[in-house]
Each structure stands twice: as C-alpha cells, then as structure tokens.
Amino acid sequence: MRITRTLLTGLVTAAALATSVPAAGAAPAARPGERTYCPQLSKNLKWHGDNRARLQRMIDERGICSHPKPGPSGRPVAAFDWDNTVVKNDISDATVAWALRHDKIPRPRTWRATNPWLTAAADRTLTKACGTTVPVGAPLRTSRNAACADEIMEIRSEGRTMDGKPAFAGTWHHRRTVPQYAWVPQLFAGLRPATLGSYARQARAEALAAPIGSVQKVGTHTLPAYVRYYDQQRDLIRTLKAAGFDVYIVSASSEPIAEAWSGGVGLDRAHTLGIRSLTRHGRLTTGIRGCGDVKDGHGEVLPYMDGKRCWINQEIFKIKGKAAWDRQDWSHRIALGAGDADTDVTFVNDATGAHLALNRNKTELMCRAYDNADRRWVAQPMFIDPLPRKSGVYPCATQGHTNADGTKGPLRRADGSVVPDQKDRAYGRK
Structure with missing residues (x-):
C-alpha cells in the first residue's frame, strides 16, 4: 500500500507540473485572478493559404490573450480602408449613382465653384449638359437628362469630360489628395449632412438587395449595381474587437456616406473617419477639413495615401501639427492595417503587427506586400470575384512609388534599398 501511495503521489505531481508548463507557441499564462481568453477567427470562412493562421497569431500576440489589461499606450488599434477592403465595390459610386437616378444633386451656383482644380472646359461642358433653368440649389433632373448624368459620372470616375478633356488641372500633392475624390462631397454642398447620410442609406439598401454581378446604367455608363460586405472582414473586425482592439474605418469617402455603412460591421461614428x-448654418459646403499643419481648404488633404496616415495620427493618436505626417514610434502606430489600393499603402505599411493587402493589382501596395520586408504582410485575393494572376511583373524597381508631383519612381525599403520587381502570387483562379 505504501508503494502504491508513493506512485500515485508522483503521478499526481507530474501531472500538475505538466499542466503548469505552457506548450511551445501557447499564449502566456494568465496572472492570478485573470482569465486568458483568445477570440478566434471563424474556420468556416475561406482565406488564401495560411492567411487566417497568420492573422490569428497577430491577434493572439497583441490582444487580450497575451495582454489581459491594456498597457500604458492603451488598446491596440486596427484600421481598415472601406471600399473593396471591407466591402466589394465602391460606396461613393453607389451613392452618386443613386443620387443621379433620383434627382438629388443640387445645382451649384457655378460648376467652377465646386472644386478649385475643375477646369474651364469641364465647367463649360457641365453647364451645357446640365443647363441653367433649374434654380441654384434645386435638384438637377439627372434621371431624365442622360447628358448631365454622364458628365458627372465621367468626371467622378475618370477625371475627364465625356469628350476626353481633363476635368481637373493645376498643382496638388499626389500623395495627399486627388481632386475627383474631393468632388464627391462637394457635389452635395447645400445639403445637411443627415440628408446625404439618408441618400447613402437608401443607396446601401438597393446595393445590398441587388444580385452579385448585377450592373446599373447611369446615363450611358454601366457600373456595378451591387455592394457586399465581405464575411471574412466582418469576422475579422468582430474578432479584433473581442480581443480588445480599437477598430477604425479610414476612408476617402465623404464621412456621412461612410457612416451609413460602417454600422454594418459594428463600428460607430466615432470610429469612422472619412x-x-x-x-455653414448646418449645411455642407465645398470646404474640406485639413490635417496636420495643412489648414482647412477645399480638399488639399484627404484621407488618401499619406493623408490616411495623417488622419490616423491626428484623430486616433492625438498627434497634432506637422508631426502628424511622420511615421511614429512603435507605440503610436496601428497594429493592423488593411487596404486594397495604393491609396492605402502608407497606413497599411505603418502597421506593426500585420499588413493585410487585398489584391486588386495596385502596384505600390502589392510591391510592398510581395517584398514582405518585415515578414508580416498578408496578401489576399478579393473574397468575391478575385482577379486572375497579373501578367508580367509589378514594376517595383522603376515605377513602384508615386511621387508628390504624380510622377513614378523606384520603391524603396526603410533602409533605402530598392524593392525588386515582383510576380503576382495571391490571385483568383479562373
């Protein structure tokens, strides 16, 4: 009996020791009185390759699984672009198209007054196509005037008039703004923000009800009629929030438009930047708020490319003035950044935990993703109708970087070395 008791005691002790030592790769043990909890991404949603596992590892490393209480720098932050990152297709296009089909664009005093870069040729073309019989501030009859609807949609989407003339000219910082993006909220000047939000919600209802793959006609333009939330991104945002992350949308859409959609992934107005x-007197004007040391103006700075970094630094990390344009120290940067285009590359590259790049064949973003300098880039084909493999290579070494004047040059790593050309590796198969 004494031998049996000794053996039993040894087995119990060994078992206790075994359970007290974490396995390699396991989350740190909780401190006394604390519970270790690791929210998990759904295994029922398809991701490319090992992308789910890589994102889960970042969530475990930076979230409450490893840090039950926020550190001195606060909760980790995740930031997502919106169009074609969280949803398939473009919510600004959907809203403008809805407004044109329902006669909701107010006639401006002059078209030149809507945007400082709008050309005289565009002003003449719009004036001719849209007419002057409608009183200033009253809605244009774009549902019955295909020529007017066409000019507005062409300038919004292509930055040119229907006869091919440039719609915008002059000088602007090409890593901070693009005039045709600023022009969308400027089209709705004179309306109350809540009115624009109501248009966006009505456009949202139509776009979510339209079948995947369906198209709509605006004038003679054909564009997608549908928008869909990506199930994988909804799940990722849900999991990040459960893991203690502060999650934001940073979009180059007008903020009332973005707010009409962001609630669909559980984010409120305070976490939606656009x-x-x-x-003025409660109504939208053509003026647009600046960022950092750039004063309010008419779109000189947008949440666009380097401008997205500025807005994140200023609004989330409370870094003011000129410093908001700078890449910050590790504790004042986002943990996860997600985007689909070169317009997102700066803030996505700033992330310290994971850079999620949805592949739409955009050169600067995908060059960063495939170079994978810090081994934390996650290249992902679009979840709905992904693009096939890009032919040839991304010209990273010669055309990979957009300069402030709009010219292209070599893309460089943090140490100054040039990123070599890259082959496409995360794509759809058709």
Whole structure:
C-alpha cells in the first residue's frame, strides 16, 4: 500500500507540473485572478493559404490573450480602408449613382465653384449638359437628362469630360489628395449632412438587395449595381474587437456616406473617419477639413495615401501639427492595417503587427506586400470575384512609388534599398 501511495503521489505531481508548463507557441499564462481568453477567427470562412493562421497569431500576440489589461499606450488599434477592403465595390459610386437616378444633386451656383482644380472646359461642358433653368440649389433632373448624368459620372470616375478633356488641372500633392475624390462631397454642398447620410442609406439598401454581378446604367455608363460586405472582414473586425482592439474605418469617402455603412460591421461614428466637409448654418459646403499643419481648404488633404496616415495620427493618436505626417514610434502606430489600393499603402505599411493587402493589382501596395520586408504582410485575393494572376511583373524597381508631383519612381525599403520587381502570387483562379 505504501508503494502504491508513493506512485500515485508522483503521478499526481507530474501531472500538475505538466499542466503548469505552457506548450511551445501557447499564449502566456494568465496572472492570478485573470482569465486568458483568445477570440478566434471563424474556420468556416475561406482565406488564401495560411492567411487566417497568420492573422490569428497577430491577434493572439497583441490582444487580450497575451495582454489581459491594456498597457500604458492603451488598446491596440486596427484600421481598415472601406471600399473593396471591407466591402466589394465602391460606396461613393453607389451613392452618386443613386443620387443621379433620383434627382438629388443640387445645382451649384457655378460648376467652377465646386472644386478649385475643375477646369474651364469641364465647367463649360457641365453647364451645357446640365443647363441653367433649374434654380441654384434645386435638384438637377439627372434621371431624365442622360447628358448631365454622364458628365458627372465621367468626371467622378475618370477625371475627364465625356469628350476626353481633363476635368481637373493645376498643382496638388499626389500623395495627399486627388481632386475627383474631393468632388464627391462637394457635389452635395447645400445639403445637411443627415440628408446625404439618408441618400447613402437608401443607396446601401438597393446595393445590398441587388444580385452579385448585377450592373446599373447611369446615363450611358454601366457600373456595378451591387455592394457586399465581405464575411471574412466582418469576422475579422468582430474578432479584433473581442480581443480588445480599437477598430477604425479610414476612408476617402465623404464621412456621412461612410457612416451609413460602417454600422454594418459594428463600428460607430466615432470610429469612422472619412472626408470631413466644412458646414455653414448646418449645411455642407465645398470646404474640406485639413490635417496636420495643412489648414482647412477645399480638399488639399484627404484621407488618401499619406493623408490616411495623417488622419490616423491626428484623430486616433492625438498627434497634432506637422508631426502628424511622420511615421511614429512603435507605440503610436496601428497594429493592423488593411487596404486594397495604393491609396492605402502608407497606413497599411505603418502597421506593426500585420499588413493585410487585398489584391486588386495596385502596384505600390502589392510591391510592398510581395517584398514582405518585415515578414508580416498578408496578401489576399478579393473574397468575391478575385482577379486572375497579373501578367508580367509589378514594376517595383522603376515605377513602384508615386511621387508628390504624380510622377513614378523606384520603391524603396526603410533602409533605402530598392524593392525588386515582383510576380503576382495571391490571385483568383479562373
């Protein structure tokens, strides 16, 4: 009996020791009185390759699984672009198309007054196509005037008139703004923000009800009629929030438009950053708020490329003035950044935990993703109708970087070395 008791005691002790030592790769043990909890991404949603596992590892490393209480720098932050990152297709296009089909664009005093870069040729073309019989501030009859609807849609989407003339000219910082993006909220000047939000919600209802793959006609333009939330991104945002992350949307859409959609992934207005129009007497104007040391103006700075970094630094990390344009120290940067285009590359590259790049064949973003300098880039084909493999290579070494004047040059790593050309590796198969 004494031998049996000794053996039993040894087995119990060994078992206790075994359970007290974490396995390699396991989350750290909780401190006394604390519970270790690791929210998990759904295994029922398809991701490319090992992308789910890599994102889960970042969530475990940076979230409450490893840090039950926020550190001195606060909760980890995740930031997502919106169009074609969280949803398939473009919510600004959907809203403008809805407004054109329902006669909701107010006639401006002059078209030149809507945007400082709008050309005289565009002003003449719009004036001719849309007419002057409608009183200033009253809605244009774009549902019955295909020529007017066409000119507005062509300038919005292509930055040119229907006869091919440039719609915008002059000088702007090409890593901070693009005039045709600023023009969308400027089209709705004179309306209350809540009115624009109601248009966006009605456009949202139509776009979510339209079948995947369906198209709509606006004038003679054909564009997608549908928008869909990506199930994988909804799940990722849900999991990040459960893991203690502060999650934001940073979009180059007008903020009332973005707010009409962001609630669909559980984010409120305080966590939705977009183009912020200046208001007068409660109504939208053509003015747009600046960022950092750039004063309010008419779109000189948008949440666009380097401008997205500025807005994140200023609004989330409370870094003011000129410093908001700078890449910050590790504790004042986002943990996860997600985007689909070169317009997102700066803030996505700033992330310290994971850079999620949805592949739409955009050169600067995908060059960063495939170079994978810090081994934390996650290249992902679009979840709905992914693009096939890009032919040839991304010209990273010669055309990979957009300069402030709009010219292209070599893309460089943090140490100054040039990123070599890259082959496409995360794509759809058709």
